[in-house]
Amino acid sequence: MSQNAIRFEHVDVIFGQNAPRAVSMLDQGQGRDAILDKTGCLVAVHDASVFVNEGEILVLMGLSGSGKSSLLRCVNGLNTVTRGKVIVHDGNREVDVARCEPETLRRLRRNRISMVFQQFGLMPWLTVRDNIGFGLDVRGMDRAERDRIVEEKIKLVRLDKFADKFSHELSGGMQQRVGLARAFATEADILLMDEPFSALDPLIREHLQDELIELQQKLKKTIVFVSHDLDEALKIGSRIAIMESGRVVQFGVPEEIILNPVNDYVRQFVASMNPLTVLKGGTLMRPVADLAREPGGTTIQLDRAGKCRCQLDARGKPVNLIVNGKPGEMVPYATDLDLAKLPDHAMVCGTDRTPMRAAVTVRSQTKRPLVLLGDDGELLGVVGEHEIYRGMLRQSEYARVNGAQPM
Amino acid sequence: MEGLEQVITQHKIEIGRGAKVVVDWLTSNFEWLFDGITYGLRVPIEGTVDLLLAIPSLAFVGICAAIAFLLQRSWKLVAFVILGLLLILNLGLWKDMVETVVLILYATFVSLSIGIPIGIICSRRPWLYRLLSPILDMMQTIPTFVYLVPTLIFFGLGLVPGIIATVIFAVPAPIRLTYLGISQVPTALVEAGESFGCTRWQLLWRVKLPAALPTIMAGVNQCIMLSLSMVVIAALVGAGGLGRPVVRSLGQANVPLGVESGLAIVIVAIILDRLLKRRATQRAGAGQV
Ligand SMILES: Nc1ncnc2c1ncn2[C@@H]1O[C@H](COP(=O)(O)OP(=O)(O)OP(=O)(O)O)[C@@H](O)[C@H]1O
Numbered sequence A: 001m002s003q004n005a006i007r008f009e010h011v012d013v014i015f016g017q018n019a020p021r022a023v024s025m026l027d028q029g030q031g032r033d034a035i036l037d038k039t040g041c042l043v044a045v046h047d048a049s050v051f052v053n054e055g056e057i058l059v060l061m062g063l064s065g066s067g068k069s070s071l072l073r074c075v076n077g078l079n080t081v082t083r084g085k086v087i088v089h090d091g092n093r094e095v096d097v098a099r100c101e102p103e104t105l106r107r108l109r110r111n112r113i114s115m116v117f118q119q120f121g122l123m124p125w126l127t128v129r130d131n132i133g134f135g136l137d138v139r140g141m142d143r144a145e146r147d148r149i150v151e152e153k154i155k156l157v158r159l160d161k162f163a164d165k166f167s168h169e170l171s172g173g174m175q176q177r178v179g180l181a182r183a184f185a186t187e188a189d190i191l192l193m194d195e196p197f198s199a200l201d202p203l204i205r206e207h208l209q210d211e212l213i214e215l216q217q218k219l220k221k222t223i224v225f226v227s228h229d230l231d232e233a234l235k236i237g238s239r240i241a242i243m244e245s246g247r248v249v250q251f252g253v254p255e256e257i258i259l260n261p262v263n264d265y266v267r268q269f270v271a272s273m274n275p276l277t278v279l280k281g282g283t284l285m286r287p288v289a290d291l292a293r294e295p296g297g298t299t300i301q302l303d304r305a306g307k308c309r310c311q312l313d314a315r316g317k318p319v320n321l322i323v324n325g326k327p328g329e330m331v332p333y334a335t336d337l338d339l340a341k342l343p344d345h346a347m348v349c350g351t352d353r354t355p356m357r358a359a360v361t362v363r364s365q366t367k368r369p370l371v372l373l374g375d376d377g378e379l380l381g382v383v384g385e386h387e388i389y390r391g392m393l394r395q396s397e398y399a400r401v402n403g404a405q406p407m
Numbered sequence B: 001m002e003g004l005e006q007v008i009t010q011h012k013i014e015i016g017r018g019a020k021v022v023v024d025w026l027t028s029n030f031e032w033l034f035d036g037i038t039y040g041l042r043v044p045i046e047g048t049v050d051l052l053l054a055i056p057s058l059a060f061v062g063i064c065a066a067i068a069f070l071l072q073r074s075w076k077l078v079a080f081v082i083l084g085l086l087l088i089l090n091l092g093l094w095k096d097m098v099e100t101v102v103l104i105l106y107a108t109f110v111s112l113s114i115g116i117p118i119g120i121i122c123s124r125r126p127w128l129y130r131l132l133s134p135i136l137d138m139m140q141t142i143p144t145f146v147y148l149v150p151t152l153i154f155f156g157l158g159l160v161p162g163i164i165a166t167v168i169f170a171v172p173a174p175i176r177l178t179y180l181g182i183s184q185v186p187t188a189l190v191e192a193g194e195s196f197g198c199t200r201w202q203l204l205w206r207v208k209l210p211a212a213l214p215t216i217m218a219g220v221n222q223c224i225m226l227s228l229s230m231v232v233i234a235a236l237v238g239a240g241g242l243g244r245p246v247v248r249s250l251g252q253a254n255v256p257l258g259v260e261s262g263l264a265i266v267i268v269a270i271i272l273d274r275l276l277k278r279r280a281t282q283r284a285g286a287g288q289v
């Protein structure tokens, strides 16, 4: 458990004067509407238990009013937790934000947790530079150190040329980059992001998502990200919690949510999604054990027609590759690989994390399946036409094992 | 019917006498305080007046023009300042003008140093504002002469009762606008401040006050204008300044003097107002969040 950076344990968030009464009504199993009528209290979050590990991105998803922001804002105490615990890992101890001293909370806010807001929340009277340094100034950091960090973060979000501008002189996308830099500047490991890209137009949004993913690979923050857009959630989330009127209805990794939605609410979210952008080759591949072998021989067929064949060495690595009757060659997959120029004895190989989308392009351009290799080069399986169809139908070994109905 | 009226008129409720008792009691028990205030205000004010009068008037005009340029970067305003002040000099109202400006600056200074903190406290405690609000209304609607009399008794004739009366009339503006400005700071900014671990003081200094600054400055401007509108009344109790020729012209039905001194007041008002207006470029940024 210790690697959990944040852990929500049975969190209730109730807005209104008469929270104790609302809590007892909740325990009697009464609904949100009944509680609102009788006590005037609004149950924004009920019994939420989710977690996020160090360096991961947890996405809170759901329709408007489902309680995403309310849950997120518990982490840095912008909302009070009515019941339950919000454990934040801090150094080598765990702090329950719901019950800690104001002093402790302030220390966490200054050093451990920072936040990016949907409407940016930049101070209009400060320049870009001073906005980025805001958290450091609050901390009372000395000038030279502060200037050094600010300069570094301005470069990180590529706003060097705009350092002395005011926020109203920047576009929305730039303003949010300032928001990001301000959050990064405190060097907090935990980043809370409440729909940070929703106020931006789609192109800029996509761009910033990519930037965030890129920055995340460098910085390895723990991020809790609120979104109402499944594409965004699946794109950046390592784990997704789907919320419906205050409850977490499903919590899992993106593939689990795509392949195995627990109820109609989640299924509706998922329905509009192209599964191939999320699913990974490893989930849908035909594993090596299921590949056809020549009767009595050691040769394995990598495709149905048997035009691609190989043998395995003692460690399971493919050897003696034959493609279209010639000695074959393995070419590692990369997004900028020019598939059209590959010779017809080449096979493209990836790992179990290679997205299904890659398998689709490889298959359509080379007419040969994508070969998946493990970390030590051992053959894991292949993704061919059949596996791609299964992906589109959201069927997999995984779904079958977990008893989900194919959609 | 008539009997009832007689009962009512014959048994007068002694509000006036009660007030006099209070005033008497205050005068006899707090004389030291009133004397202290009188002294504490008169010395710096007279000192400032003397200091400003010691500057050659043409040099003074030049300094004002420079300040106008530095604050507003507008040649139009600079021209207006120079011409306006020269006209006042020409009319022979220079000394009165300087006295008026000093009076206004001190009255504004006192109003702001009382009003802004009260406005800030009110923004933390809305009940206090609800309590204060009718009192503030009263301070601005009661005819000035009503509180001028006790003020005169406490402080005697001269500058100080003039300033006190001015402060009573002008202080509601900074209180109201400080309160308004701070309560209108967008929650998003306050939350951003909180999320970076601001203490209460930091939240006030680093977020709320800067965000409320345009509104607070509007309060400052209003405060100055309200003070200026008290110039004539201040002159009645012996405060000096441009109000004095106005009062004199009233007594003597002296139309030329009345017009000239009135014109001088208007010129001072316009100059002060334009000097303290936020520049157009500053305003563009202020509205956005
Ligand atoms: N400070 C508050 N006081 C009272 N009710 C609140 C408060 N904040 C949120 N709520 C209510 O709690 C419920 C959940 O709100 P929340 O902001 O968490 O939803 P959300 O999932 O973030 O929605 P959105 O996508 O619109 O941001 C809503 O019904 C909202 O009206």
Ligand SMILES: [Mg+2]
Residues within 6 Å of the ligand: A068, A069, A070, A194, A226
């Ligand atoms: Mg929200």
